[in-house]
Amino acid sequence: MWNSEDLDLDAYLGFLGYEGDRAPTLAILRDLQRAHVLHVRWDTIDSFLYKKVRLDLASLQDKLIRRGRGGYCYEHVTLFAAALEALGFRFTAVAGRVKLGADPQQSRPETHAMLIVEADGSRWLSDVGFGSSPLEPIELVDGAKSESGPWPYLLRWQEITHGSPGWAVHQRGDRPHARDGWEIRQVFTENPQYPVDFAVGNHFVASYERSPFAMRPFVQRLRTDRHDTLDALTWTTERPGAAATKETVRPHEVPKLLADVFDIRTDPEEADLLVRRLTELPEQT
Structure with a gap:
């Protein structure tokens, strides 16, 4: 589904500096997420300059790996999904609503791409495309934390949008709507997303005249x-x-x-x- 046959896996792993095993285990997922977040760059330059961002793997590999440019979540997650697929991982793509800095009473569009990955008998949220992303996957259970990087993250199951339940990723903060020192960064449900859904969201983010990334x-x-x-x-x-x-x-x-x-x-x-x-x-x- 994620066109892993078009991925040069050796080149991708080489760019990450990863030389470890290639089995679909939690330990490997952790190593890959950390390496991806720290090595693959993040920017919105294409949407600002050209109002167009390509998600085919040939373009992504040329831009993010060969040319050393950055991309945003749809690009990162499409590339990471292809790599996980090539390595034999089972996962589901999901879409999130970024709430950080927004009025909590206003709805935000589903414009953030993430993966829920199955590994070692559990499910893990893998969020490699936020820019300041967690350096490790977070187990998909209420109250799970990630504390491996410079800033901690917390996952909660709660009301997320107009009375609907779902998952909320929190980071440390002191804005007015923070709870116990944690503020919501993004929310999401487990509704599966597919490459065609990413194409639609990506087009909106890259080209809509009021998209911050296009402005x-x-x-x-x-x-x-x-x-x-x-x-x-x-x-x-x-x-x-x-x-x-x-x-x-x-x-x-x-x-x-x-x-x-x-x-x-x-x-x-x-x-x-x-x-x-x-x-x-x-x-x-």
Whole structure:
């Protein structure tokens, strides 16, 4: 279903620096998720510049592996799903609604892709495409936690949208709607998603005129001791237990920042286009 026959598995695993076993076990799933989150880059540059993002494996491998560019959740999860399929894992794709920073009374579209993977007799939420993703899968049980990375996550079964039950992923936070120091990051049900569903959601995210990803570039890089983001021209660095630092950068500085901080490579033509489009953004400071 996920076109794993079109995946160069050796090239993908080589990019991750993974040289371990290739059995469909929980230990291997953990190793692969950690390696994917830390090595495959995350950005929305294609939706900002071109209003088009391709999900075929040939394009994804060329962009994310060969050219060293980043992508967002639909790209990450499509690539990861193909790899898991090639390795013999059983899994179901699901769609989430990102709630972080949103009014909890307003509905959000299902525009976040994830996987529920079966391994070692249990089911695990594998979320490799959030940018600041958990470094390990989270067991799909109420109250399960992930504490392997710089920031912890909590999974709860609860009311999620207008009285409907489902799963909510929480992260540490102190916004007004936080509960016991945890705030909701995304919610989802177990309704299965298929590549055609990802194609529909991806088209909306990449091309809809009010999609945040089509309006400005957003770039992330998670490391084991820090999380960097570039939101339009605002560069933010977060470290566990420390206050975030923010800096406004100028358009012409962005290509070098992408290379030096985010390890994202743009060719000269694309870098020039990115600088021009950033210069045209309204309300720059």
